[in-house]
Amino acid sequence: MRHAALVLLAATALAGCAASGRPQPASAPVADAAPAIDRDPYPGTYHAPAAERVALVGATVLTATGEEIANGTVLMEGGKIAAVGASLAVPDGYRTVDARGKWVTPGVIDAHSHLGAWAQPESVDAHNDVNEMTDPNTAQVWVEHSVWPQDPGFDAAREAGVTAMMILPGSGNLFGGRSVTLKNVPSVTMQGMKFPGAPYGLKIACGENPKRVYGGKGRSPATRMGNVAGYRKAWIDAQDYARRRDKWEAAGRTGEAPKRDLQLETLAGVLKGEILVQNHCYRADEMANMIDISREFGFKIRTFHHANEAYKIAPLLAKEDICVATWANWWGYKMEVYDAIEENAALVHAAGGCAIIHSDDPVVIQRLNQEAAAALSAAWRAGIRISKADAIRWFTANPAKALGIADRVGTLEPGKNADVVLWSHDPFSIYARAEKVWIDGGIVFDRADARYRRHSDFLLGQPGETP
Amino acid sequence: MTRRFAALAALLLATPASAETIAIVDARLMTMTGTGEVERGTIVIRDGRIAALGADVAVPSDARIIDGRGGVVTPGFIQTDSTLGAVEVSQVPASADRATHSAAISAGFDISLGLNPDSILLPVSRLAGITHAVTTPLYDDRRGRALQFAGQAAVIDLAQRPQMVTRARAAMVLEMGEGGAERAGGARGSAIVQLRATLADVRHFAAHRAAYDRGEGRPQPLSRVDLEALVPVAQGRMPLIVKVDRASDIREVIALAREEKLRIILDGAEEGWRVADAISAAKVPVILDPLADLPRSFSELGATMENAARLHAAGVTIVIKTGSGVAHRARELRYGAGNAVAWGLPHDAAVAAITVNPARVFGVSDRIGTLETGRAADLVLWNGDPLEPLSQPQALFVEGSEKPLTARPLELRDRYMPSPP
Numbered sequence: 001m002r003h004a005a006l007v008l009l010a011a012t013a014l015a016g017c018a019a020s021g022r023p024q025p026a027s028a029p030v031a032d033a034a035p036a037i038d039r040d041p042y043p044g045t046y047h048a049p050a051a052e053r054v055a056l057v058g059a060t061v062l063t064a065t066g067e068e069i070a071n072g073t074v075l076m077e078g079g080k081i082a083a084v085g086a087s088l089a090v091p092d093g094y095r096t097v098d099a100r101g102k103w104v105t106p107g108v109i110d111a112h113s114h115l116g117a118w119a120q121p122e123s124v125d126a127h128n129d130v131n132e133m134t135d136p137n138t139a140q141v142w143v144e145h146s147v148w149p150q151d152p153g154f155d156a157a158r159e160a161g162v163t164a165m166m167i168l169p170g171s172g173n174l175f176g177g178r179s180v181t182l183k184n185v186p187s188v189t190m191q192g193m194k195f196p197g198a199p200y201g202l203k204i205a206c207g208e209n210p211k212r213v214y215g216g217k218g219r220s221p222a223t224r225m226g227n228v229a230g231y232r233k234a235w236i237d238a239q240d241y242a243r244r245r246d247k248w249e250a251a252g253r254t255g256e257a258p259k260r261d262l263q264l265e266t267l268a269g270v271l272k273g274e275i276l277v278q279n280h281c282y283r284a285d286e287m288a289n290m291i292d293i294s295r296e297f298g299f300k301i302r303t304f305h306h307a308n309e310a311y312k313i314a315p316l317l318a319k320e321d322i323c324v325a326t327w328a329n330w331w332g333y334k335m336e337v338y339d340a341i342e343e344n345a346a347l348v349h350a351a352g353g354c355a356i357i358h359s360d361d362p363v364v365i366q367r368l369n370q371e372a373a374a375a376l377s378a379a380w381r382a383g384i385r386i387s388k389a390d391a392i393r394w395f396t397a398n399p400a401k402a403l404g405i406a407d408r409v410g411t412l413e414p415g416k417n418a419d420v421v422l423w424s425h426d427p428f429s430i431y432a433r434a435e436k437v438w439i440d441g442g443i444v445f446d447r448a449d450a451r452y453r454r455h456s457d458f459l460l461g462q463p464g465e466t467p
Numbered sequence: 468m469t470r471r472f473a474a475l476a477a478l479l480l481a482t483p484a485s486a487e488t489i490a491i492v493d494a495r496l497m498t499m500t501g502t503g504e505v506e507r508g509t510i511v512i513r514d515g516r517i518a519a520l521g522a523d524v525a526v527p528s529d530a531r532i533i534d535g536r537g538g539v540v541t542p543g544f545i546q547t548d549s550t551l552g553a554v555e556v557s558q559v560p561a562s563a564d565r566a567t568h569s570a571a572i573s574a575g576f577d578i579s580l581g582l583n584p585d586s587i588l589l590p591v592s593r594l595a596g597i598t599h600a601v602t603t604p605l606y607d608d609r610r611g612r613a614l615q616f617a618g619q620a621a622v623i624d625l626a627q628r629p630q631m632v633t634r635a636r637a638a639m640v641l642e643m644g645e646g647g648a649e650r651a652g653g654a655r656g657s658a659i660v661q662l663r664a665t666l667a668d669v670r671h672f673a674a675h676r677a678a679y680d681r682g683e684g685r686p687q688p689l690s691r692v693d694l695e696a697l698v699p700v701a702q703g704r705m706p707l708i709v710k711v712d713r714a715s716d717i718r719e720v721i722a723l724a725r726e727e728k729l730r731i732i733l734d735g736a737e738e739g740w741r742v743a744d745a746i747s748a749a750k751v752p753v754i755l756d757p758l759a760d761l762p763r764s765f766s767e768l769g770a771t772m773e774n775a776a777r778l779h780a781a782g783v784t785i786v787i788k789t790g791s792g793v794a795h796r797a798r799e800l801r802y803g804a805g806n807a808v809a810w811g812l813p814h815d816a817a818v819a820a821i822t823v824n825p826a827r828v829f830g831v832s833d834r835i836g837t838l839e840t841g842r843a844a845d846l847v848l849w850n851g852d853p854l855e856p857l858s859q860p861q862a863l864f865v866e867g868s869e870k871p872l873t874a875r876p877l878e879l880r881d882r883y884m885p886s887p888p
Contacts (some may be wrong), residue, residue, distance in 0.1 A: 123645075123764040152762055208558075311883050331876070332588065332795035334558035341876040347884065363758050370802055373856035381859050382880060430805030430855050459762070463714065463741065464769040 036253070037260065039274075042144060044194030046183055049442025051079040055090040056422060059099035063412040064106050064397040068389040074104050076418040079441035084412045097436070103426055105392055106412050107163025107419030107439065110365050111325040111399035112278075112305050112358035116182075116190070117143050117167055119151035120362065120458075131170030132177065136214050136221060137234050139202060140262035141177035143169045147190040152456040153362040158184045158445050159453065160366035161421035161434035164195055166403050168203050168305075171280040172213045174221065174230045176203035178266055179278055181403050183439055186455035199404040201302070202270050204231070206281035206290060207336050228289060235297040238267030276302035276404055282336040284312035291320060303402040305358065308340035314351035323354035323402040327364070328375035345372075345394055346379030346386055356402055357394040368395040373428040388428055417441075488513045489869070490526045491848055491862065494535025497815070498838040499542055499823040504815070510540060512844045515867025520838055533848060533862050541818060541853050542836050543598025543845040543865060545622075545825040546797040547754050547788040548734060551592060551600040552582040552623050552631065554794045565792065566607035567618065574700075575692030576618025578604050579635035588794055589625040590874035595798035596847040598865045599624050599633060601829055603708070604640050605792045606650075615650060615665065615689075616641050619696060620708065622831050626865040637829045638732060639700045642710040643720055644766050659719060665689065666727055669697040706730045706828075708754070713766035714738040721749045732828060735759075735791075736778075738769040743781035752784040752828045756791070757807035775820070776811030786828055787820040805854030817854060835866065843867035 054076045061072030063084055073088035074081065090096055118130040129146035132138045147167055157165070162184050169176035179201035182193040206227065215222030221230050241264035248258055269275035277294070281287050281304050294301050303323040304310060308331065310317055310324040317324055324345070331340030345355040357372040359365035376391045393410075400410025408417045418441035425432040437445035445452045454464075489512040496505040498520070509524040510517060519525075526532065555562035564583075567576045582602065592600070604618030617640040622633040641647070643658055651658035668687050672694040678684040679691070687694060699705035709720050712735045724731040733739065734754040739746060746753060757775045762768045778785050787807060789799045804817040812820075826836025835845045844864040851858035863870050 120762045121764045121767070122761075156761060311880070314883075329796055329799050332556055335556055338556060339876075339879055341880050343880050343884075347880075350885070362761055366760070367758075367806070370806075370856060374799075374802070377857045377859060380857070382884065384884075428857060430802055431809045433809055459768070462762070462768045463738065464762075464771065 037265070042142075042191060044196055045189065045191045046185070046187075046194055046196055047192075048079050048440035049185065049444060051076070051418070051441030052443065053077045053094045054438070054441070055094040055096045056099045056104050056420070057090060057096055059102045059104040059422070060426070061104045061412065062389055062392040062427070064392050065411050065413060066387075066389050068387065072104065074412060074420065076420065076438065076441045079418055081412055081414055081416045081418050081420075083414055097422065099422055102435070103423040103432070104412070105161075105421050105423065105427055106396040106410055107421055107437065108161040108368055108395050109399040109403065109410060110157070110162055110165035110359050110368060110395070111303065111323075111356050111402045112360045113157075113165040113167055113365055114170070114360070115153045115157065115165065115167060115362060115365070116147035116149060116151045117169070119148045120153050122362070131172045133170075133172040133213050136173050136210055136219070136230050137175045137263060138169075138173050138177050139175040139234070139264075139266040141169060142180065142200075143167050143177055144180035144190050144194070147180065147182070147193075149187045149190055149193060150456045150458050152454070152459055153365070154184055154186075155453065155455050156362065157365045158437060159434060159447070161369070161423070161437055162365055163419040163421075163437065163439050163444075164400075164403070164405070164409060165365070166201060166278070166399075168201070168278060171203070171205035171209045174205060174210045174227060175234060175263075175267070176205060178275070179203055181405065185439055185444060195405060197405075197408075199274065199276050200266075200269070201276045201278040201403075202266055204277060204279045204281075204290075206279065206286045207283065208334055209280075224286070228293065231293055232296070234267060235271075235293070235299075238264050238271055239297065241265075242268040242271055270299045271297065273300065276402075278303050278305060278402075280305045282306050282308050284309035287313060288316070291316070291322075302404070303356070306337070306360070308337050308344055310353075311341060311344045311347035312339075314348050314353055317348065318351045318353035321354070323356055323398060324348045325356035325358040325399070325402060327357065327360075328371050328378060342375060342378035343382055343384070345375040346382070346384050349386060349390070349394075350379075350384050354398050354401055355394050356398045358399070369427040369432060370430060373430070376428060388426070391428070486514050488518075488527050488530040489533060490530040491533045491535045491540060492526060494538045494540045494848060496520060496838060497539060497541045497818055499819055500837045500839055510838065510844075510846070512864070515843055515864075517838065517840050517842050517844050519840060535848050535861070537850065538861060539849045539851065539853055540838065541596065541847050541849065542822040542838055543847055543863070544596045544800055544821045545599045545601065545836065546592065546597050546793065546800050546821075547601040547786050547825050547829075548603050548791055548793065549600040549788070549797055550602060550605065550792045550794040551588055551625065551797055552584070552586055552602050553578055555583070555586060555588070557795070565602075566605040568607040568609060568614070570613070571690040571692070572618075573614040573689070573693050574616035574618065574639060574696040575690065576604055576616075577621075577636060577696075578602050578618055579621035579623070579632045582621075582623060582631055584627050584629055584631045587875045588797070589627050590870070591795075591876060592797045593625050593863055593865070593870055594860065594872060594874055594877075595801060596849070596853060596860050596863065597625060597797055597800060598845050598847070598863070599831075599835055600797065601637065601825060603638075603792065606642065606646070613650060615661065616693070616697075619705075620829075622829050624865050626868055626870065628868075633834065634829065634831050636705065637831075638706045638708045639697070640708045640710070644711040644713055644716045645764060646710065655716070655719075659723065662723065663727070665697070666701050666729075669694055669701040673698045673701070700729065701727075703728050703730050706732050708732045708734050710734045712737040712764070712770075714741040714769065716766065717742050718745060721745055721751060724751070725749065737767045737774060739783070740771065740774045740777035741769055743778050743783060746778065747782040752786060752824070753778055754786040754788050754828075756788055757803045757810070757812075772806065772810040775807040775817075779812055779816050784824055784828065785816075785820050786825045787817065801854050802856060808854060814854070
């Protein structure tokens, strides 16, 4: 039952984008004009952990650019990847980590999480802040305002190599609200985890969940055609709102300013390409409908989440450059996932598309590498040739693309942020555990050192393994 | 095309318990018996039964040979706390027979009746090496948490044949802890008192059936079918699966079982490691999900990935399961066992926890759970370590019958997979 509830609430969020850095409200051109809208009113305060100069030496390195390097060396300096290669000389001043027999990959990125918004202990109603199921359109809510940074799930995910993730509102509504992308660092505030410059997303949900939630209340949508009518009405309103705001801006912000509307502001952000659409959508036919809607109103879908029937339209999704964030093992919990197959990610990948293994779950997020291994194994069973060097992208480089942060993280390349995991074994083995994890070149987890475990205040003084 | 031909060939080979001799050669055999492992061995299967197994077994001249080089043979896996056979689509209630909300049938609910051998979930689970499941009732709390017992579990096979029940009424299911407290009115103390009262009622009923049927017995809150179903539990003949997580709840349940002379099996036991010695001393087996490492409730604050390893080290018989009431995701069973190994459980103990241990705990070890001469072949040939996702089964037998390694999702895959150039 818990599983079913999780699935119901699992929604994709649309990530929207705040501009990189910290956009300041423009100064008003005339004295009595209304101020411009602050597009980053809850600014991030993330500070990178103290960066070391570290050399990981002797590992098998999966760069997530398609390379597997034997006896590889990874150099980190100033929070960035300085060099990656086979048998590199280690310059003076680097702390050397003996990584012989171990594996190194980019930090794991989860494209679909509800950590913090539905925090542990999750059975406690007070901790469920993920799904504002009071109206089919709640584009005005921002999931960051539900995130509790003390969720012990963040610790568990960090100990499994997860360095960044997108937190999404649930899928009970047609428009669930804004997502937020976080760095997985211990923090007392949500702002302290915000990934600098990451775009926002907007979560849209297709299919059974919205029509069940609102049909059950005797409201629209009660059907899939009701879902689509609901999306179209909202986009019409958003186009109108954007036009009025633009007209007022073009006129130098003189005269009466159109009243701000948080809901339409987020939708208008999508139409302007600033906020990325993260669309919970299972069935192939519904994904095709959503692509048509995006064309009708002139926006782009960045990612279909869950998307268990993506394999039925893999060439279309590749052509449209829409990522597919999915699982290997989940299926059958409702009608729209009856046709899920383990090879979904592999068939998207083989068609030239952007395949992602995501979690939507506080347990699965701790083993996205294993979920990817199951997907890779299914590919091999089908005779689809995909290397580990390519499959590693499914939980590193490709989610970075879906989240709009691929210019900074997701691969091990000189100049990228040093988000790195040292694994005890091949990450596609069930026996692999993350041994050390770095974010921006600073160590955030070391299995050998209890100080890096159980940061959550909630666990202090509780039974268990408090150091 | 080659793949489709292979699937077709596999189908043709899938004749049940055929009069055929098969030899799996050159594989590592994990027998799960006192014999232990055979590094490079042969298994001869004649008419569905294991005729011989070992390192120096001659291959009969008429045998169809399955090359197991580099591979591993294990007994078929058993998924415990499952709803396989009792559900098709979780959120389509009409396709599910895994719970009841009838006020008159709680303990009396017998999940072994009305199972579906044609379920498409069964071949999907076989692809993960699972040949049997302990199909276990869930609570249906839609109309308020009222029913004390979920009902009776059954051991089933996944051969997709009409007679799919290996053992009906193998155990009774009761949730205590938080869920039990809620159903008993909101407090643990109430649930424990209620359970003692229920057992007293059942014993009184068993001793006064005739009076009950004349309408002269003392008033009973439980229906007749529930009372009857609980008689073997109260007499210690049927094991009682008790779902419980908090260390203190485990202690209470063990004490109650000792006083009431019940045979119990702990299920969940996420804080079991904190009271491992007490569980071991009471010789109570534990069903657990190795991946349950989060404080999901105030009863699971001590949850850890090391629960399986620590309980095993304390001498507790552990049975590994996937989640709770699992059906579609049953195929993740071997991954859970592998994770337990990554967190300290010996590899052979992890395989035992999904083969011989559940067979013993649920009273079917005379038929399944080990590789032994004379038994119907219930086994899987893997092309590598069976706990690794990158390994896949190469051949599978369910109690004597070789089954094809196909399933509806693979047919979907083949329908949509681009043809090779």
